[in-house]
Each structure stands twice: as structure tokens, then as C-alpha cells.
Amino acid sequence: xxxxxxxxxxxxxxxxxxxxxxxxxxxxxxxxxxxxxxxxxxxxxxxxxxxxxxxxxxxxxxxxxx
Amino acid sequence: xxxxxxxxxxxxxxxxxxxxxxxxxxxxxxxxxxxxxxxxxxxxxxxxxxxxxxxxxxxxxxxxxxxxxxxxxxxxxxxxxxxxxxxxxxxxxxxxxxxxxxxxxxxxxxxxxxxxxxxxxxxxxxxxxxxxxxxxxxxxxxxxxxxxxxxxxxxxxxxxxxxxxxxxxxxxxxxxxxxxxxxxxxxxxxxxxxxxxxxxxxxxxxxxxxx
Numbered sequence: 001x002x003x004x005x006x007x008x009x010x011x012x013x014x015x016x017x018x019x020x021x022x023x024x025x026x027x028x029x030x031x032x033x034x035x036x037x038x039x040x041x042x043x044x045x046x047x048x049x050x051x052x053x054x055x056x057x058x059x060x061x062x063x064x065x066x
Numbered sequence: 067x068x069x070x071x072x073x074x075x076x077x078x079x080x081x082x083x084x085x086x087x088x089x090x091x092x093x094x095x096x097x098x099x100x101x102x103x104x105x106x107x108x109x110x111x112x113x114x115x116x117x118x119x120x121x122x123x124x125x126x127x128x129x130x131x132x133x134x135x136x137x138x139x140x141x142x143x144x145x146x147x148x149x150x151x152x153x154x155x156x157x158x159x160x161x162x163x164x165x166x167x168x169x170x171x172x173x174x175x176x177x178x179x180x181x182x183x184x185x186x187x188x189x190x191x192x193x194x195x196x197x198x199x200x201x202x203x204x205x206x207x208x209x210x211x212x213x214x215x216x217x218x219x220x221x222x223x224x225x226x227x228x229x230x231x232x233x234x235x236x237x238x239x240x241x242x243x244x245x246x247x248x249x250x251x252x253x254x255x256x257x258x259x260x261x262x263x264x265x266x267x268x269x270x271x272x273x274x275x276x277x
Contacts, residue, residue, distance in 0.1 A: 005182075008256060012252040012255050015251070015255075034183075037189075039192070040259070042191070046195040047255060047262075054205065
């Protein structure tokens with residue numbers, strides 16, 4: 001089974017390129033069994049949402065409202 | 067903000083914004099920092115910031131306030147930087163990449179020898195992440211975490227997620243192999259994730275609010 005280090009590598013790479021079927025399958029098996037990597041996977045998406053919101057000046061708009 | 071203030075800000079922001087030297091200086095400082103990180107050349111950064119500011123101030127009358135102006139200015143700056151980066155290939159040198167020892171030290175804090183999470187580093191569920199985006203304090207934490215990234219990691223991460231260049235564009239721009247880019251982005255994400263989790267999602271006050 002792939003380890004967490006390899007799994008996080010693949011999850012990061014999936015933000016830049018499409019994973020192969022084999023990669024997706026072994027990653028899927030890993031994240032099903034590993035709570036930490038399951039959480040990590042969610043967080044990759046969240047991190048992108050956060051950064052894009054930040055780039056759009058979301059934080060500044062908030063500061064101005066308060 | 068009251069409705070009256072809002073209307074006032076919407077219809078007559080021009081004079082106030084231009085007269086507020088402190089606001090302009092503050093925004094300029096942030097832009098320079100961002101542009102310098104991306105272009106690694108202070109003159110090119112100054113130029114890009116100058117152009118972006120002039121462009122934005124010409125249209126200042128159409129902005130509904132500081133936040134809108136700042137968003138706009140940064141959008142212009144991002145485009146300028148993306149242009150400069152695309153056209154000035156090879157002039158931006160990221161230097162010799164990671165050395166392997168750093169890489170090992172970095173990752174051995176997070177993973178055990180077999181490559182599994184160290185028990186106290188294992189990612190936890192973040193509850194309701196969208197909620198955080200509405201809290202001013204969260205953004206201070208996030209900014210501090212971004213600032214804490216090593217410069218090379220910060221640079222490629224911002225190119226990817228902030229300027230939204232794709233992987234190939236970044237590789238050409240900073241003369242990096244695809245696999246090295248993946249290594250840098252992987253490490254940036256590991257660090258940033260860890261920092262945000264430790265400094266925000268694991269803080270006691272947040273848990274109190276949830277209960």
C-alpha cells in the first residue's frame with residue numbers, strides 16, 4: 001500500500017495535472033483507510049478556495065465592513 | 067457600516083482615497099512586496115506597481131471604496147506580473163532548487179520512517195472551512211502562514227494559486243523541471259496546511275465557539 005507521504009504527493013500533483021487511473025485507484029484505497037489523508041484531501045480543495053478568495057481581496061472587504 | 071455611510075462611500079470615494087496618503091502608501095508597500103517576490107527584481111517590481119497604480123487611479127472615480135480599489139489594483143498588478151513573467155522567460159532565475167537534505171529534514175518532521183503521518187501531525191477535519199472566510203482574524207492567520215513559507219515555495223505557490231499560471235508556464239518562467247515544481251508545491255501545501263490547522267483550526271477558542 002502507498003504511504004502517506006506518497007499519497008500527499010499525488011494529492012498535491014492532482015492540483016496541477018490529471019492523475020492516471022492507476023494513481024486514482026491506489027490513492028482512493030489509501031484515503032479510504034487513512035483518516036489523516038482523507039482530511040488532507042479535503043483540505044487541498046479548501047486551501048485553493050481560501051487562496052483564491054484571498055487573491056480577490058476577500059480579507060480587505062471584511063476589514064472594511066467591520 | 068450604516069446605510070448612509072455606504073451611500074457616501076459609493077458615490078464620493080474619489081477625493082478621500084486620493085487624499086489618504088497613508089492608505090496609498092500601505093497599498094503600495096503590499097504591492098511591492100508581492101511583485102518583488104514574483105519577479106525577483108526590485109526595478110521590474112517598482113515598474114509593474116507604478117503602472118498598475120496609475121491605471122487604477124485613473125479610474126478611481128468608479129470605485130466604491132478602499133476594498134474595491136485594492137482588489138482592482140491587485141488584479142491589474144497580477145496581469146502585469148503574468149505578462150512580464152511570460153515575456154521575460156529565462157531572466158527570472160529561481161536558482162538551484164531544493165537540496166535533498168532540507169527536503170528530508172522538512173518531511174521527517176511530518177512523516178515517520180515508513181512515510182506515514184507522525185501521530186501529532188496527522189491532519190484533522192476542519193469543520194466548516196467556509197465559515198472561516200467570513201472572519202477577519204482568519205485572514206491575519208492565513209497571511210502570517212503565507213509569509214512563513216520559504217521564499218521559493220512561496221513564489222511558485224503564489225504563481226500557481228494567486229496569479230493562476232499553469233504548471234508548464236511556471237516551469238518555463240523559473241526554469242524548473244516539472245518534477246521539481248511538484249516537489250516545491252507539495253512542500254508549500256504541506257506547510258501551509260499545517261500552519262493554518264495549528265494556528266486556526268486547532269485553537270481552543272474556535273472549539274469553544276463550535277460547542
